[in-house]
Amino acid sequence: MTTTVRVLLADDEHLIRGALAALLSLEDDLLVVAEAATGPEALAMARAHAPDVAVLDLQMPGADGVKVATSLRTELPACKVLIVTSHGRPGHLKRALAAGVRGFVPKTVSAQRLAELIRTVHAGNRYVDPELAADAISAGDSPLTAREAEVLEHAADGAPVAEIAERAALAEGTVRNYLSSAASKLGAENRHAAVRLARERGWV
Amino acid sequence: MTTTVRVLLADDEHLIRGALAALLSLEDDLLVVAEAATGPEALAMARAHAPDVAVLDLQMPGADGVKVATSLRTELPACKVLIVTSHGRPGHLKRALAAGVRGFVPKTVSAQRLAELIRTVHAGNRYVDPELAADAISAGDSPLTAREAEVLEHAADGAPVAEIAERAALAEGTVRNYLSSAASKLGAENRHAAVRLARERGWV
DNA sequence: GTCCGTCCCTGACATTTGTCATGCCCGGTG
DNA sequence: CACCGGGCATGACAAATGTCAGGGACGGAC
Numbered sequence: 181m182t183t184t185v186r187v188l189l190a191d192d193e194h195l196i197r198g199a200l201a202a203l204l205s206l207e208d209d210l211l212v213v214a215e216a217a218t219g220p221e222a223l224a225m226a227r228a229h230a231p232d233v234a235v236l237d238l239q240m241p242g243a244d245g246v247k248v249a250t251s252l253r254t255e256l257p258a259c260k261v262l263i264v265t266s267h268g269r270p271g272h273l274k275r276a277l278a279a280g281v282r283g284f285v286p287k288t289v290s291a292q293r294l295a296e297l298i299r300t301v302h303a304g305n306r307y308v309d310p311e312l313a314a315d316a317i318s319a320g321d322s323p324l325t326a327r328e329a330e331v332l333e334h335a336a337d338g339a340p341v342a343e344i345a346e347r348a349a350l351a352e353g354t355v356r357n358y359l360s361s362a363a364s365k366l367g368a369e370n371r372h373a374a375v376r377l378a379r380e381r382g383w384v
Numbered sequence: 385m386t387t388t389v390r391v392l393l394a395d396d397e398h399l400i401r402g403a404l405a406a407l408l409s410l411e412d413d414l415l416v417v418a419e420a421a422t423g424p425e426a427l428a429m430a431r432a433h434a435p436d437v438a439v440l441d442l443q444m445p446g447a448d449g450v451k452v453a454t455s456l457r458t459e460l461p462a463c464k465v466l467i468v469t470s471h472g473r474p475g476h477l478k479r480a481l482a483a484g485v486r487g488f489v490p491k492t493v494s495a496q497r498l499a500e501l502i503r504t505v506h507a508g509n510r511y512v513d514p515e516l517a518a519d520a521i522s523a524g525d526s527p528l529t530a531r532e533a534e535v536l537e538h539a540a541d542g543a544p545v546a547e548i549a550e551r552a553a554l555a556e557g558t559v560r561n562y563l564s565s566a567a568s569k570l571g572a573e574n575r576h577a578a579v580r581l582a583r584e585r586g587w588v
Numbered sequence: 589g590t591c592c593g594t595c596c597c598t599g600a601c602a603t604t605t606g607t608c609a610t611g612c613c614c615g616g617t618g
Numbered sequence: 619c620a621c622c623g624g625g626c627a628t629g630a631c632a633a634a635t636g637t638c639a640g641g642g643a644c645g646g647a648c
Contacts, residue, residue, distance in 0.1 A: 356607085
């Protein structure tokens with residue numbers, strides 16, 4: 181005998197969410213009990229409906245899937261989290277696993293496969309997409325120190341050094357130093373390319 | 385009496401494409417005759433099946449929705465194009481309309497609404513999402529000259545000026561000049577922020 | 589035809605950014 | 619304890635970037 185799995189669906193794209201809800205409803209052991217379009221909404225819905233499995237998009241307005249997962253971990257430990265994403269960055273996978281996420285797959289999987297995976301994580305097992313896992317392993321850990329990452333983040337929008345220095349409460353020379361060492365660690369020509377690379381790998 | 389509308393579905397995310405195909409099939413006047421995951425594939429499928437309406441994702445590997453639309457316009461003038469997108473940048477809408485696209489909507493619409501819109505464009509009418517249209521109008525036209533845009537594009541990945549100069553066959557001083565004027569037109573502090581802004585508005 | 593505005597292009601100069609040598613503090617090792 | 623090694627922080631110098639004034643080409647207005 182199979183019990184019914186109560187599912188929460190969170191994705192900012194109505195089109196996908198609705199379509200997915202319809203498709204998952206075709207599986208007679210899955211029941212979509214709630215939908216959400218933003219991070220905070222997902223959290224509220226989870227509190228209200230206490231689903232067995234939460235399917236979260238990685239990028240949502242308000243709070244991303246990993247942040248929601250972190251909150252759920254403490255508030256609803258019984259609720260398993262499965263993350264789906266369009267652009268899989270290595271660092272995100274690592275953060276997701278650290279947040280107690282049970283599954284991590286790209287949106288290129290079929291709905292059929294997603295249904296299977298919902299059952300898999302509900303049964304207490306884990307699953308991460310092999311390709312994303314390989315990427316994460318080959319990309320490895322972030323080589324950046326805490327300050328380097330912090331400064332790089334402040335530099336992300338192309339702000340001049342003076343502004344970064346003020347925001348980080350550091351001397352300009354120090355900021356330049358961190359940016360420079362971050363860039364060389366990442367193999368980038370300059371800080372802007374470094375920002376791009378760090379973003380791609382999910383390290384900022 | 386309503387005739388059957390033959391639809392081509394192109395999106396790189398299996399999950400969405402499959403779900404969408406299933407949902408649109410519920411409408412008895414819509415028939416999904418082909419699916420594609422990349423730009424070139426969409427083009428090939430369109431040639432093979434000559435659909436009435438092509439529903440294209442804006443961002444796909446190989447060639448984006450607008451490029452595909454441009455090719456379709458000459459090869460299959462009878463095929464109406466409807467573009468769906470997750471992140472609507474003002475400039476994209478403009479380029480899309482210039483390419484003869486009949487509809488332009490964000491992925492936040494419901495499947496029900498999408499089905500209606502497929503009928504709308506099939507009937508020969510146009511439809512663009514009001515909010516996206518408002519954004520496009522308020523953002524206005526690109527204030528950048530041809531050269532400014534070209535140089536800005538070369539600068540997009542954070543390359544040093546010397547490299548940009550070589551790629552564009554210009555003196556370094558000239559390149560700096562274009563970058564500077566582009567930045568000031570966009571109200572950016574420096575060229576990197578300028579690149580970011582131009583991207584957001586879809587001007588590069 | 590001549591004027592005016594705009595785009596395209598350039599080199600010289602000022603400013604910002606990247607690199608280097610250096611010093612402090614802290615935790616782990618012998 | 620004395621000695622690393624690594625992260626944190628700084629200022630001085632070299633290199634890249636941004637700014638400026640100006641010149642040539644072209645098209646539309648008068």
